[in-house]
Amino acid sequence: KMLCSRRCLVTSRQLYSVVHDPNEKTFEKLLVANRGEIACRVIKTCKKMGIKTVAIHSDVDANAVHVQMADEAACVGPAPSGQSYLNMDAIMGAIRRTGAQAVHPGYGFLSENREFAKRLASEGVTFVGPDTHAIQAMGDKIESKLLAKNAKVNTIPGFDGVVKDADEAVRIAREIGYPVMIKASAGGGGKGMRIAWDDEETREGFRFSSQEAASSFGDDRLLIEKFIDNPRHIEIQVLADKHGNALWLNERECSIQRRNQKVVEEAPSTFLDPETRRAMGEQAVALAKAVKYSSAGTVEFLVDSSKNFYFLEMNTRLQVEHPVTECITGLDLVQEMIRVAKGYPLRHRQTDIPINGWAVECRVYAEDPYKSFGLPSIGKLTQYQEPLHLPSVRVDSGIQQGSDISIYYDPMISKLITYGSNRAEALKRMEEALDNYVIRGVTHNISLLREVIIHPRFVQGDISTKFLPEVYPDGFKGHKLTDPERRELLATAASLYVAEQLRSQRFLAQPENRRDGAGVGAGARWELSVNLEDGVYPVTVSKSDSTFSRLSRDASGNLSIQFLGTVYKLQILSQAAAELSKYMPEKAAEDTSSILRSPMPGTVVAVSVKPGDTVSEGQEICVIEAMKMQNSLAAAKTGKVKAVHCRAGDTVGEGDLLVELE
Numbered sequence: 001k002m003l004c005s006r007r008c009l010v011t012s013r014q015l016y017s018v019v020h021d022p023n024e025k026t027f028e029k030l031l032v033a034n035r036g037e038i039a040c041r042v043i044k045t046c047k048k049m050g051i052k053t054v055a056i057h058s059d060v061d062a063n064a065v066h067v068q069m070a071d072e073a074a075c076v077g078p079a080p081s082g083q084s085y086l087n088m089d090a091i092m093g094a095i096r097r098t099g100a101q102a103v104h105p106g107y108g109f110l111s112e113n114r115e116f117a118k119r120l121a122s123e124g125v126t127f128v129g130p131d132t133h134a135i136q137a138m139g140d141k142i143e144s145k146l147l148a149k150n151a152k153v154n155t156i157p158g159f160d161g162v163v164k165d166a167d168e169a170v171r172i173a174r175e176i177g178y179p180v181m182i183k184a185s186a187g188g189g190g191k192g193m194r195i196a197w198d199d200e201e202t203r204e205g206f207r208f209s210s211q212e213a214a215s216s217f218g219d220d221r222l223l224i225e226k227f228i229d230n231p232r233h234i235e236i237q238v239l240a241d242k243h244g245n246a247l248w249l250n251e252r253e254c255s256i257q258r259r260n261q262k263v264v265e266e267a268p269s270t271f272l273d274p275e276t277r278r279a280m281g282e283q284a285v286a287l288a289k290a291v292k293y294s295s296a297g298t299v300e301f302l303v304d305s306s307k308n309f310y311f312l313e314m315n316t317r318l319q320v321e322h323p324v325t326e327c328i329t330g331l332d333l334v335q336e337m338i339r340v341a342k343g344y345p346l347r348h349r350q351t352d353i354p355i356n357g358w359a360v361e362c363r364v365y366a367e368d369p370y371k372s373f374g375l376p377s378i379g380k381l382t383q384y385q386e387p388l389h390l391p392s393v394r395v396d397s398g399i400q401q402g403s404d405i406s407i408y409y410d411p412m413i414s415k416l417i418t419y420g421s422n423r424a425e426a427l428k429r430m431e432e433a434l435d436n437y438v439i440r441g442v443t444h445n446i447s448l449l450r451e452v453i454i455h456p457r458f459v460q461g462d463i464s465t466k467f468l469p470e471v472y473p474d475g476f477k478g479h480k481l482t483d484p485e486r487r488e489l490l491a492t493a494a495s496l497y498v499a500e501q502l503r504s505q506r507f508l509a510q511p512e513n514r515r516d517g518a519g520v521g522a523g524a525r526w527e528l529s530v531n532l533e534d535g536v537y538p539v540t541v542s543k544s545d546s547t548f549s550r551l552s553r554d555a556s557g558n559l560s561i562q563f564l565g566t567v568y569k570l571q572i573l574s575q576a577a578a579e580l581s582k583y584m585p586e587k588a589a590e591d592t593s594s595i596l597r598s599p600m601p602g603t604v605v606a607v608s609v610k611p612g613d614t615v616s617e618g619q620e621i622c623v624i625e626a627m628k629m630q631n632s633l634a635a636a637k638t639g640k641v642k643a644v645h646c647r648a649g650d651t652v653g654e655g656d657l658l659v660e661l662e
Helices: 002-009 036-048 065-069 088-098 114-122 132-139 141-150 166-176 199-217 274-290 322-329 333-342 423-435 446-454 456-460 467-471 483-508 575-581
Strands: 029-032 052-057 072-075 102-104 180-188 191-196 222-226 232-240 246-258 261-267 295-303 309-315 358-365 383-385 393-397 412-420 438-440 525-532 535-544 547-552 558-563 566-574 595-597 602-607 620-626 629-634 639-644 657-661
Touching: 029 036, 029 088, 036 052, 036 065, 036 333, 036 393, 036 412, 052 065, 052 088, 072 088, 088 114, 102 333, 114 132, 132 141, 132 309, 141 180, 141 222, 141 274, 141 309, 166 180, 166 199, 166 222, 180 199, 191 199, 199 222, 199 629, 232 274, 232 333, 246 274, 246 322, 246 467, 261 322, 261 446, 274 295, 274 309, 295 333, 322 333, 322 358, 322 393, 322 412, 358 423, 358 446, 412 423, 423 446, 446 456, 446 566, 456 467, 483 525, 483 535, 483 558, 483 566, 525 575, 566 575, 620 657
Parallel strands: 029 052, 029 102, 052 072
Antiparallel strands: 180 191, 180 222, 232 246, 232 295, 246 261, 261 358, 295 309, 358 412, 383 438, 393 412, 525 535, 525 566, 535 547, 558 566, 595 657, 602 620, 620 629, 639 657
């Protein structure tokens, strides 16, 4: 077995591998207590291991991909996750009905819920994860910090108790010294986290963090610690069994973030030297052993510019970004979790764990990257094609063409992973994969992902958790075209326009009857005006036999082209039509200072004003919750409230009118 597993590990071209011994019995049937891409990911490994699977789903997910992949499925409630994927009673009922022997919780939802693990144990069902003691100890950030200190793990200065109210939060923050991080004790995934730089932000942060924590985790307890300015976020993957063995599977660099949520991850990190890597790995394993941890888990660290590292938290579950670790080690972490849960010892020693090549992961979201680096978008995927025809590309997804991205769940479309023998190769493959990814029907963040991975600072490894706001201080605006790129875009747009005109002529009219005089014979020319964002450009297209060529280009019907990751909107007119368009009246721009529209689809949590109220510029008007994140919307100017078009509990769409000012 050891020889077999080591052969798997050194196969550098494997994105991950399942070396399964059919004589090693685990479970006959396993229920996956999750949805989307992670449910699909778990089911794939179960199939390879010969384990039958049960999917759970809400009523709106009845036709979801994970449901189609599983051998059986059970509906556990309506769309809101609190009534379905967090509904323990319904899930326990599904386990009894289907006879599932084990449950894999994925990440999020009930994956770090001690009560769920206890209920499973009480009915003799195996939880594929650590025992309840480790979940409680590491899931509670206050207790985990104390345990980390006792295990001689480096920790961040802060308050080691539960913060009772906003006044106490301010007092503690002053004692620690600003800036501080306010975060949910039971939290994760960036939810229930706020950075505060003064007393006012501390009070506001306490309110929002406690509300988000209660909404996402059913636990509104908060803690406060010193905020390490400009750090890297580097985490160590650990794997431990029930026999006292524990390994560290190298690191993942997760510093590219927005709103404390990761966007791009890679393994290994460009920043760590072997000594720092070993020190971090050994501390992570020491912490795992201190809580008798068994299963896959992740110990997250903040690392400063001098390579000092501080324990942040331990996630007692499979991480979203686990694929990059699988790529460079050859291990299938889901398989290892299932083996450990059954009671088998680890098959590997620390010296067996390699770093083979380099892997990069981009989180592809249904988000508008031009709004705060990504506010959620909803809709139906009218076209969807993953770039799996390219070499060394892995896509973990739970959707397909025709799937709906709804307001009820995380807006992730997929995790796009590329692998190379070195970082440059992995990044080049990621660039190609992003360019070949077809997503239509929802707004997505591929433009942001592509710009990040080709940015000189990222390519050089000069990154921190502040990368996005530092590189794009005025927000993300898309790719900035160079002159050659602009010429290529204009030529492409003009050629597409002419090709469409020629197709239309075949059906609608003979060439000699066209009013613009453009025929389809040899030597035909089209004098066009192309309106691009930065100006109007005359473009001449000529046709010689079946070949189109550009004669001139400079930048302007309406056309959207995705070029170098960014979607450009162009208007293409004949020169005659362009001359006439000058006389068309332009629609007056809306006075956005007097109205408040929802920047995203979501649910109204609170409305702070009523008609007749006087509000100040910057004052909170209402709070919108989208995908479990609460967003405060403020007045753009001082004035009197004319009308309120929403109330708490309403579901709103992007652009819906919420409040009007006089």
